[in-house]
Amino acid sequence: MGHVPHELHEEFPDKTAALHELKTSNGHFARLAEKYHEVNREIHRVETDVTPASDEVLETLKKQRLRLKDEIAAMLAAT
Template sequence: MSHVPHELAAEFPEAVDKIHDLKLNNAHFAKLADAYHEVNREIHRIEAEIETTSDAYAEELKKKRLALKDEVAGFLNA
């Protein structure tokens, strides 16, 4: 189990500037990035055993994070 948070800048290091620009200039992307950050932080707290939850809920969060990451990637590749 990884205890390293999957921040967008770490997931897309080649697109850090584009992520920043999109957050400032695209309201939908900004909401998407915020949602990703929120879900990602919750997963990190669970993996670091700061919070406890069921395995099913943790897996649901990971699927949600992946879907958000895919949507972010779509913006970055557009």
């Protein structure tokens, strides 16, 4: 498996305009996107052995990223 970051614009390639619009107009969405970015980067650092972490920590981070992604997807679907 490649250790490729899951950036929002890659996860939602057909929603790049909506991502930008919501980031600039909706404070809650902007905070969600920022938190997703932080968690996503931490996962990438763990997967590439830049930051050591246990499997349990990595699994927790991945679950957190998925919850954030689900909430972001719901907000995108509502636009």
